[in-house]
Structures are given as structure tokens and as C-alpha cells.
Amino acid sequence: MDGSPTPGGQTVSAIGEFGLIREVTAGRAQPSTTLLGPGDDAAVVAAPDGRVVVTTDTLVQGVHFRLDWSSPGNVGRKAVAVNLADICAMGAVATSVVVGLACPPETPLSVVTELFDGIAAEAERARVGVVGGDMVSGKEIVISITALGDLGGRPPVTRSGARPGDVLALCGRLGWAAAGLAVLGRGFRSPVGVVNAQRYPEPPYAAGPQAAIAGATSMIDVSDGLLADLGHLARASGVGFDVRTELLTVAPKLVDVGTALGADPLHWVLTGGEDHALAATFPSTVDLPQGWTRIGATLMPESGVTVDGAPYERETGWEHWR
């Protein structure tokens, strides 16, 4: 499944833009926050808080996903999940997404319908409406999703509120997608646990609002890698962080994969992106919400981001065009 035409299979050019829109929107349920769904110039979504949280992420074939590694359904799930993770990292509850899709005319219809099945599945899992979109022709598959969310009356939890003395905590898993990438890159398709983690993340959506309610002072979703994203938090807040490796979970599965591939699983945990765990800081007086665990401490800015008190010497994150 590489997005090339299948003999006898229908392509998007055969069905056309409007046929394709009908194909991917028919029969989809909407949550109660969707006041006016797809089919008009724009959609209308409930924003009971009187403010709306908005974020956008674009996924490009060959850069963010490969259709020989992931099914179109996996890619659809991933495209939604990476956006919803950003919404919940503000402490908000996601309400809706819109989907911009560019794809070549020879794209098999099944690729697009399965992509939207994945989008719908992940949206449903998070009780989020797929409320609109745009489908256009292009040389490669580019999926651009924008997600909206509601703050429920709370202030947004930004990257800039961490204070020295705060507890550094994590919810969700790290290193799995990186381990999956290493496996896939060597031509393997198993173990399925890490491979699936690379295909699509499973961010802990509810943990964002829970952290906000508990009093989190700053929060970010780990998309570029723990140390890279803590660097973003550190710069925005004007603090430093020390991550304690004895507080990190290195799952036995990652140890197995690391042993098999001759790789260091702790490096995946510290630097692997795309798992979309949440990292947050809490005042030291707070009881961490369920699912959150302490992984280190918030320090003065001059400390930088350290691991067990020392700088981390290896490559720490991903940057486009670099």
C-alpha cells in the first residue's frame, strides 16, 4: 500500500471532488458540540467558555508518514491525534477538527476513504466532531488538520508558567514511537506494540484538563522528544529542568527492542518524538492527578535542561529542513 494506483481500483480523479466529499462525510455521527456540520461554507461549533483554543498540524507523505509503513487509517488517526494532543496540552477539551487534504489525482479512492475512516475513528475516540474540510489536488498527500477546544472556564496552561521548585511530571509513554521507527527503518514489522506506536500515537487526552484542574503551572505535549520539548518549556518559562532517569519508565518491550537492535532504549525515552505524552509542572504542594508521575525538578534557568544533573550530549530532537 504505497498510494500508487491499484489496477481496477477507483481513483479520486474518477470520483471527483464533490463525489469524494460525499464519500467521506456520509453517515458520520457528530457530537453535541457540532452545531452545524460539514456541507456549508463553514461549520459552527459550541464554544461555551466564550474562548476557543485552536491549533494546527500538517502531515506530509514521506516526511511524517509512509504508506508502506502505515495504513491510511493509521495516518488519519495520527493526523487527528497530534492535533488533539496540542489542545489537551493547554488544559482544554477538544471539540472539533477540520481537515485539509491535498492528494494526487491518481490516488486510489480507498486510500482517501480509509484515511477518513481513521480520522473519524480517532475523533470518535476523543468525542470530537469532524466538522469540515477541503480536498484539493496536489503532487503528494498533505493532511492539514486544525483542532478546536474548550477551556471550561479555566485559564489556559501555557508553556511559560513553570517556576523553580515546581515538580516536573509526565503522563503517557515515551520512546515507543522512536523504537517503532528504528524497527521499521531496519525493515522489520514487529514487535507490533512499538511499530503501532510509530504508526499513530495514543495521547492521554483527559490528562490535560485533569492537570489544569489540579493546578499545573505549565504543560506541553512531547512531540519532538522529551528533552527538546522541555527545552521549549524552559525557554518560555525562564527555568531549568533536571530529569531523573530513575523516575522514567523504560518499558521491558523497549529494552528488548534496544537489545535486538543494539540501541539504547533510554535514549529513545529521552529524545524520541511522536508519542505525544504530556509533560507538565505542578507546585510542589499539589498531589499529582492519577496517571501523572514525577520525573524531575524545575530549577533556575542557568541550569538548562539536564539529565541526572548533567547535560545530555546526544542529539535531542527533530527540526524541519535541517
Next chain:
Amino acid sequence: MDGSPTPGGQTVSAIGEFGLIREVTAGRAQPSTTLLGPGDDAAVVAAPDGRVVVTTDTLVQGVHFRLDWSSPGNVGRKAVAVNLADICAMGAVATSVVVGLACPPETPLSVVTELFDGIAAEAERARVGVVGGDMVSGKEIVISITALGDLGGRPPVTRSGARPGDVLALCGRLGWAAAGLAVLGRGFRSPVGVVNAQRYPEPPYAAGPQAAIAGATSMIDVSDGLLADLGHLARASGVGFDVRTELLTVAPKLVDVGTALGADPLHWVLTGGEDHALAATFPSTVDLPQGWTRIGATLMPESGVTVDGAPYERETGWEHWR
């Protein structure tokens, strides 16, 4: 200016993703609706109505724009304008946009900065915040913009509310972008009025909320061509329309260009897309708001969409992959 590297010019790969983000966000003002702007996992935008209007449009190089015909700044303006037109076609006031951009590593930095200058200029013209975005690598330039808007307590004006007997009315110009496309396609660069109309539309943003306040029963922005978009209104509302050509404005400039190129300017007015005028229906008892003019009548569905009482025999609109 075709997006290829200029000798000695800096490229996006040289400055990197984070440098590029700094480059295009630095020093941009935000309207009061932007409660939290770019730089965090997500932005926060005022939604005083308690509902938010959302729409998305994706523009692809070579499909929606050509950098040998339009400057990057024009493309940025166009990418924003086509989205804001959808927001105002719901009767809403646009508040913000987010921008997803994919581009090749060898894209000159100036192309991206000028693109964002255009985005910012059009947003400022409409008092809309550019509140966030995502920049990634891809094989071609793809700009995916999502716009948000506020209904100010009014019901959205959908495509489905037209009733037989309603007045069919228009605000904004038609045929200009099509005339510009014909000029550019023949290798000319003037007259500049029609050429610029092809480069970026100037939708009448305020006319959408004004129509809603006046009691418009249905509304759409003319992106695919008047007859094609009236077809969308007709199907959604279960009505027919008759457009009266004696009520349409065929600007002297379009007549001139038509004469020069041996083309029918009325065809451009009836079928040319990309001008993003607004078409709406009003109860016959309503005084049309300023800037709106009657162009025809709303009929029973079996009439279809006709011109001076007869079916229009030529090609009426654009569809992707067709």
C-alpha cells in the same frame, strides 16, 4: 520568482523550522480577540457568542497559484481571503486564522517571509489575528489556512434557507479573476485590474454580517463561479434560481479584455470563480443592505438554475481532479 533558489539567497533549510517561525511571527500585532497568540501548543481566541464558526481552505502551488504569475505576498493575501470569505458567507465576523505551510527545503527564505507578509496584510485589513501555524517540509508549497469567526448572537446564514419568492442578490464583483486568468494564460501581464483580481480576491467581508442582520435566508461566497455556486444553494435549499443578465454588472474593463481576447465577458461573470463575491437570498419584503443588488429570483426547485429563463449551456464551474 518561481520559488527556485536564488544564488546567494538564504533558503528555509539554512534558517531551519524554529528560525523560520521566529522570522514570520516577530513583531506582528494581534487584535483584541487574540487572547493568546503564537508560540504555545495552541492559541486562545475570543468566542463571545459561545459558538465559533470554522472553515478551512488549502492552496497548492501550480493548482491554486503560480509564483510566476503572483508574488508570494499575493498568494498569502489570497490564502487568507478565500477563508475569510467563507466565514462572512455564514454571516459571521472573522476573528483569527491559523496557517499550515509545507514547502521544499530549497525554498528561498524571502518567498516564505513575503508569503507571511501577505497573510498578515490581509488579516490586518480584516482585523483578524494570525494566531498560530505549523511549518513542515514537503515537495511543493501547500498553504492550508483555517479561519474562525463569531456570529454575534445571530443564527448562521446557511446554504439551505432560500425559499421560492426570495430575491436573489449579489455583493462584490464577478468575472474579474476569470478575465485575469485568461490574460495571464495568454502571456500578458495587463490590464493590471483584472490581473490583480486573479492574483488575490477582495471579498466584501462586511457584507456577510450586514446581510445576516438584514434577514438573508441563504448565502454563499462565489468561489467556483456564480452558476456553480447557485447550484449549491439551489440543491441545499431545494429551490431553483433564475439569473437576469440585465441585472448583472459587466464592467467596461471586462468588455475591453473580452474584445481583445475574443472572449465573452458575460461568460466570465456567470461562471468565473475566485472573485469571492457573496450571493444571498432575501425575503422579497427586505430592503437590500447597501452594496447588495438584485440579480434574479428564487423559484421552485424544478426550474433548476437558469439564465434569463433558459438553461446555461456552457461549462459552469471548477472541480478538483476533473
